[in-house]
Each structure stands twice: as structure tokens, then as C-alpha cells.
Amino acid sequence: MSDSVSLLEITDFAENLAREAGELIRRERDNNALRTDYKHQTELVTHADVMADEFITGAIRKRFPGHRILSEETMPDLSQAEELDTPLWIVDPIDGTVNYAYGHPQVAVSIAYAENGRVQAGVVHAPFPGETFRATRSEGATLNNHPIRHSGATVPRDALFATGFPYTKDALEPLVKRLDAMIHQCRDLRRIGSAALDICW
Template sequence: MPDINRIAEFAEDLARRAGELVRKEREQNTLRTDYKQQTELVTHADVMADEMITGAIREQFPDHRIMSEETMPDLEQAEQLDTPLWIIDPIDGTVNYAYGHPQVAVSIAYAEKGRVQVGVVHAPFSKETFRAVLGQGATLNGGFISHSGATDPRQSLFATGFPYTKDALEPLVNRLNAMIHRCRDLRRIGSAALDICWVACGRLDIYYENVSPWDFAAARLIALEAGATAGHFSEVPEGMPADLWGRDILISAPEIWEPVRQILRKASGYK
């Protein structure tokens, strides 16, 4: 296996380069957009950044596998544990990107045997880079970070998100109703990776959602290395690495994780 700190440096450099690409594309060019699966927005910058990142990984590590949102969104890759896996989201927060909002991130994770070892989330418009290596803590622009230390859900700020398709919203609305009555307030940021990184650095206390591995894999490690608790409020299927399972994900300051988990389970009708 390659040196993990070398991997982290490589991933951060890639994320910064991709971030510069997507920043320049938005600032200098007419934004070109399209839709995949009829509802999910994608921009030309998504594809350009994806190809740049995956091309660099293939050149440097030709025997590694890649799971990326835009060009290789094969979720079965998460179940194959024999070779190292890169998990890429070239633009997390594409709608924000298209509308000129700053909450946009490049997310790059590196996993071995289903366990994420390196996570980098770079926000090019706010010039913030979150990074973690397993067992080495989490940083923001080189300085160590930690969770908020929240102890009471009622005094806690939470974030969540909603899918592009709107045909199964009732369970999500039930959860939102339960949480908004039991927490301080909601923030809807529009980037799962940044939601989770903001839990890691104490700007949020709680995050929950159903997301894909490329949305959360890097940020989840960052939150864990910042001392937050990460898990699920439903069961992870047998044989699926928890690090890469995104259904009913819950990440929060440690003392409120279990109370919030119970709120979400009850609102979801889980026994």
C-alpha cells in the first residue's frame, strides 16, 4: 500500500487544483448546465473537474479503483474491498454552484478494504480546505479542529438535505418536523460535504440525510477525526462497509448523537 501521508498530500493538491478549475469556470465563462436522470443538475465544470481528478489518479495509481459521481457512479465499487478505492465528488453543491452561491466543495476520499483512510474537502470560493488522515486528527487550513461539544438537542443547530426527486418526501418531512420541534434551528446549506465538515469544526451540531458515498466519504472521516460521532439511525446492510453506506447517516457532537438518533428513528417509524 502507498504511504498514507503521501496520499493525503496528493489528494489535497488534486482538490485544490480542481477547485481552482471550477472557480475559474464560474467566474470567467458562461455557465453551461444539463440534467442527468431528468432531474439532477450537472454543469460542464462538474465533468471537467471529474476528468481532471480521475485522470491524475489513473496516472499516479493505475491499479486503484475510482468511484466518482459524474463519470463512474458505480455504487457496487464500495462492496469490492480487494484494491484501494478513490471516492470523488468534483462539485458537491452543484445547484449552489449554478446559482452563484459559495457553498461548493470538491470532495476526495481514499479507502482501503472499505475503510476511509484519507479525506479532503476543499471549498474554493471560501478558500477553506478540510483534511483528515485516519488516526491523525482533522484540520481546517492546517489548524486542528474539533466538534462543538453540544450537550442538548434543544440547544443544537442541525442541517439536512433533500433529494432531487420529490416522489417520496413524506418520511423526510416527518423527520424534519420532529427535529425542528426538538432542536434550536435548521440550516439548509446545499452541500453534504460542507454540512459534515461544519459539524467537524463546530459551526453545526448535527447532520443527517440519505446521501451517496461521494457526498460524504471524505467529510465523514474529517468529522470522526475531529471527535464527532458518525453512524446511522437505521441498520447497515450486512457486508456493506459502514464508512461507505449513506442511507440514514447521522453525524453529530458525541453527547447528543444517541438522543438525536432516537428522535429520527421514532419519526421514521423504525422499531
């Protein structure tokens, strides 16, 4: 275990960070005019994305200076995920940035911790509805401290599926064909705009 810290302590640390970042992004949206920009000419980003990212990654670097960080806004170097000798934190400070910018409540702060290429702990905090999902390897998962588990569905016909769409709309045609095939094989489809929350739900 990293620096003699247990996985539960790691998860507690991640949850505290996610909650504090959630308050930051709530405060920025409620009290300030959002400043928006685009990365890669298509992907929306707000000043709050960057603020939350810097807050989270700064806290991780201070507590665990030897760990690697893969974060969407300030440290998006995918090569960080290739080196398995040291622990890796994976951060999305605002999952659902378009929702966030448009005042939609389905937005999440997502933080995961991995060792040897395997995620060991994760927290997804949705500050507007007040939902905090957390999971620690071998300890199960919770929503607001209450145990949760999957539906038990074993065939697609009994399952809800979630999806998302790419920012570049010229790549939609193959996805739409797959959706057309899928909708006839499952209970229903959802697209909320935050992949992290889709996965948790």
C-alpha cells in the same frame, strides 16, 4: 499501505487535487458561460462537473493505476464500493452543483480514500470561501491547517443538525415529517446545499 505511500502522503495528494480542481471550477464559473444538463431527468450537472471529475480521476489513475474509483460524474458505478481488496477513491467534483450553477459560494470538491471498506483520508475544499478541510485516520482534522474538533455536544438539544432534500420533490413528505420532529429536539437545523460542507462544519 498502498504502493508504500503513507496516509499523510495520500492526504497531501488528495488536497492538491482538490485545490487544483477548485481552481478549475472557479475559473469556469468566473470566465465562461456554464453549460448545464440533467442526469436522471432531475439532477443538475454542468460542464465544469465533468471537467473537474475527469481531471481528478485522470490524476488518480496515473498515480495509482491499481486503485478503484467511484466518482459522481464519470465513474458512478456503485459496485466499485463492494470490492474491498484494493483501495477505493470516492470523488464528488462539485458537491453543491445547484449552488454552483446559481452563483452561490457554498460549493466543494470532495475526495476520500478508503482501504478495506474504511475511509482513511479525506479532503473537502471550498474554493469560493477558501476553506480546506482535511482529515487522516489517527491524525485528526484541520481547517486551513488549524486543528478542529466537534462541539462536544452529547445530546440533540445542544447540537446543530444538517439535512438535504432529494431532487425529486414528490418524495419530500416523509422528510418534512422527520424535520418537523427533529426541529423540536435540537438546537437548530441547517441546509446549505453541499452535504460535504455540512458534515465538515
